[in-house]
Amino acid sequence: MKDIRNILEDRRKRSVKTAVILVSLLLAAAFISLYSGAAKIGLFEPLNTMSRQILYMRLFRIMLAVLVGGGLSVAGVILQGLLRNPLCEPYVLGISSGASVGAVLSIVLGAGGAFIGLGALPLWAFIGAAATFFAVYRTAEVSGRVPMQNLLLTGVIAGALLSSIVIFIVSFSQQDALHSIIWWLLGNLQIFDGGLLFFVAVMVVAGTAVAYIFSNELNAFALGEEEAAHIGVDTERMKMALFLTASMITGAAVSAAGMIGFVGLIVPHFMRMIVGPDHRILIPSSFLAGGIFLLVCDTAARTLMPPAEIPVGVITAVFGAPFFIHMLRKKSRL
Amino acid sequence: MGALDVKNVVSGYGGKAVVRDVSFTAAKGEFIGIIGPNGAGKSTLMRTISRVLRPDSGSISIGSRDIFSMPQKDFARSVAFVSSDPAVVFPFTALEVVMMGRFPYIKMFGSGSKEDIEAVERAVAATDCGAVISRPIDRLSAGERQRVLIAKALAQEPGLMLLDEPTSHLDISHQVQVLDILKGLSAGKITVIAVLHDLNLAAEYCDRLVLISGGAVRLAGTPAEVLDYRIIEEVYNTVVVVRENPVSGKPYVLLAPGSRKGGDRQGSGNK
Numbered sequence: 001m002k003d004i005r006n007i008l009e010d011r012r013k014r015s016v017k018t019a020v021i022l023v024s025l026l027l028a029a030a031f032i033s034l035y036s037g038a039a040k041i042g043l044f045e046p047l048n049t050m051s052r053q054i055l056y057m058r059l060f061r062i063m064l065a066v067l068v069g070g071g072l073s074v075a076g077v078i079l080q081g082l083l084r085n086p087l088c089e090p091y092v093l094g095i096s097s098g099a100s101v102g103a104v105l106s107i108v109l110g111a112g113g114a115f116i117g118l119g120a121l122p123l124w125a126f127i128g129a130a131a132t133f134f135a136v137y138r139t140a141e142v143s144g145r146v147p148m149q150n151l152l153l154t155g156v157i158a159g160a161l162l163s164s165i166v167i168f169i170v171s172f173s174q175q176d177a178l179h180s181i182i183w184w185l186l187g188n189l190q191i192f193d194g195g196l197l198f199f200v201a202v203m204v205v206a207g208t209a210v211a212y213i214f215s216n217e218l219n220a221f222a223l224g225e226e227e228a229a230h231i232g233v234d235t236e237r238m239k240m241a242l243f244l245t246a247s248m249i250t251g252a253a254v255s256a257a258g259m260i261g262f263v264g265l266i267v268p269h270f271m272r273m274i275v276g277p278d279h280r281i282l283i284p285s286s287f288l289a290g291g292i293f294l295l296v297c298d299t300a301a302r303t304l305m306p307p308a309e310i311p312v313g314v315i316t317a318v319f320g321a322p323f324f325i326h327m328l329r330k331k332s333r334l
Numbered sequence: 335m336g337a338l339d340v341k342n343v344v345s346g347y348g349g350k351a352v353v354r355d356v357s358f359t360a361a362k363g364e365f366i367g368i369i370g371p372n373g374a375g376k377s378t379l380m381r382t383i384s385r386v387l388r389p390d391s392g393s394i395s396i397g398s399r400d401i402f403s404m405p406q407k408d409f410a411r412s413v414a415f416v417s418s419d420p421a422v423v424f425p426f427t428a429l430e431v432v433m434m435g436r437f438p439y440i441k442m443f444g445s446g447s448k449e450d451i452e453a454v455e456r457a458v459a460a461t462d463c464g465a466v467i468s469r470p471i472d473r474l475s476a477g478e479r480q481r482v483l484i485a486k487a488l489a490q491e492p493g494l495m496l497l498d499e500p501t502s503h504l505d506i507s508h509q510v511q512v513l514d515i516l517k518g519l520s521a522g523k524i525t526v527i528a529v530l531h532d533l534n535l536a537a538e539y540c541d542r543l544v545l546i547s548g549g550a551v552r553l554a555g556t557p558a559e560v561l562d563y564r565i566i567e568e569v570y571n572t573v574v575v576v577r578e579n580p581v582s583g584k585p586y587v588l589l590a591p592g593s594r595k596g597g598d599r600q601g602s603g604n605k
Contacts, residue, residue, distance in 0.1 A: 003464065003467065004429065004451060004454060004455055004458065004467065005451060007429060007467070007468060008446065008451070081424075084423040084424075085423070086423070086424070216434075216437055216440060219426070219430070219434060220434055220437055222422055222423055222424045222426060223420055223422055223431070223434065224420050224421065226386050226417070227415075227417065227420050229385070229386065229406070230384060230386075230410065230414065230415040230417075231410050231414075231434055231435060231437040231438060231486075231490065232406050232407040232409070232410030232411070232437050232438035233406070233437065234406045272424065276425070276426075276427075276430075277424035277425055277426050277430075278426070278430060
């Protein structure tokens with residue numbers, strides 16, 4: 001039977017092609033982003049101290065955008081795959097709300113602390129995210145098993161509860177703290193902190209690698225949890241490992257960049273339409289596409305209304321929401 | 335000692351036993367039909383044999399190994415399960431679904447060796463679904479999907495295949511097609527155990543039938559032994575006539591419409 005071998009060979013060629021296209025797009029977007037901005041820097045202009053500094057800051061921000069966008073997309077792929085619901089996004093388990101409580105408390109109380117290169121705000125945000133994950137996971141557990149429905153419901157409820165705590169704190173905040181809080185909640189990539197960038201890079205790259213290693217397991221979950229067990233997946237351990245991975249990526253991304261919406265929802269969706277649902281291709285291509293998407297949005301955020309900056313979360317929503325509705329309508333027509 | 339030994343199994347949900355005491359043995363290459371009325375515990379029994387449920391007591395073993403002491407992947411290489419109609423949420427192609435059956439053989443990072451591809455090719459050929467392998471599984475007809483799911487189970491190269499109502503959504507031609515495939519597997523020394531609702535198809539294809547009623551085995555034996563009209567009337571609470579299929583010599587069950595058994599016995603017209 002020649003057919004099967006041909007199909008597999010075609011697919012391998014197609015995924016190589018997809019990878020080449022995405023990497024090229026990413027490099028092109030990074031290059032354009034590097035030379036766009038309020039301060040005009042010509043491509044062939046000799047660099048002085050000032051322009052070198054600006055390029056350095058832009059490069060920093062490009063790397064953060066790619067890591068956060070790629071990370072949120074991979075987290076979205078994992079959660080959509082495990083929960084078998086293409087409408088899930090990285091914030092569905094309440095992780096981001098937990099991070100917000102940590103971040104807002106840190107802003108309001110001026111809580112200090114620093115750890116492995118993390119400043120106070122990202123540190124407290126990440127602690128909030130991690131604490132939320134473990135609380136939600138333990139609460140959803142019933143006699144050694146974590147039913148998906150329980151987890152999803154517990155996550156949604158925890159998210160609502162934590163968000164109301166954020167609103168409560170905001171309602172008592174002073175003017176200047178309020179501005180910081182809102183800016184953080186909208187999401188932005190204006191953080192020039194080497195330690196933080198390193199932390200996000202480690203979490204996102206490690207998390208993406210873990211997700212990639214378990215692509216076959218994620219594929220199996222598409223058949224349903226019992227079906228996955230029937231073909232040999234240790235489902236409870238896999239769920240714990242993958243939910244933890246998605247949450248750590250999300251926690252790191254949110255603690256660095258705030259609540260940037262839509263990336264983790266639409267990129268996995270979009271890439272599934274292009275490369276298909278096989279996670280061995282979907283995970284790396286979603287990482288690249290998520291990086292490109294957020295990088296383009298962030299470049300728009302800082303160049304559309306110079307010298308003012310639009311919060312990048314607003315841009316992703318403005319691009320993302322109509323796109324998402326379009327896809328849903330297209331899908332329901334099929 | 336058979337290919338599968340089920341001994342005094344008690345199983346159910348939240349301490350409430352649905353399967354109360356089931357024992358039976360399947361020999362290698364045997365095609366066994368599990369029959370019985372709705373709610374008798376057939377699916378619960380299948381979920382227990384496939385390790386989804388742990389029995390409250392009793393034991394299940396393959397060869398001489400207790401199935402609950404086997405590593406997950408070892409078990410998946412020995413036993414494959416085809417459920418009645420799993421929903422595949424993302425548009426995986428039929429080929430991708432069949433390839434998933436190789437999961438217990440594929441190492442981390444692996445995406446299919448020569449052996450994996452050969453096993454998939456054999457599974458696709460045995461189930462005659464070569465024509466639909468590049469189509470998304472959610473676009474296939476019920477008959478095609480069922481064959482793809484059997485191919486996935488075959489790709490696991492199991493010694494025992496369990497099926498929960500494999501023919502329930504199919505028309506007669508596809509029912510016969512699926513059961514012919516299963517018969518072929520059992521001839522190839524794969525033990526097949528299937529929950530079947532259609533007593534006539536069960537009689538026609540199975541080597542032995544296990545009749546489950548109220549969570550226990552009412553009777554196990556050849557179709558001719560089990561499909562005795564007195565037993566069927568008692569278990570299903572319905573008047574039936576049992577005759578012999580003139581072509582195959584197997585028993586077949588006829589219904590007598592409008593004569594559901596009430597309190598007093600009505601004539602059932604059996605010889």
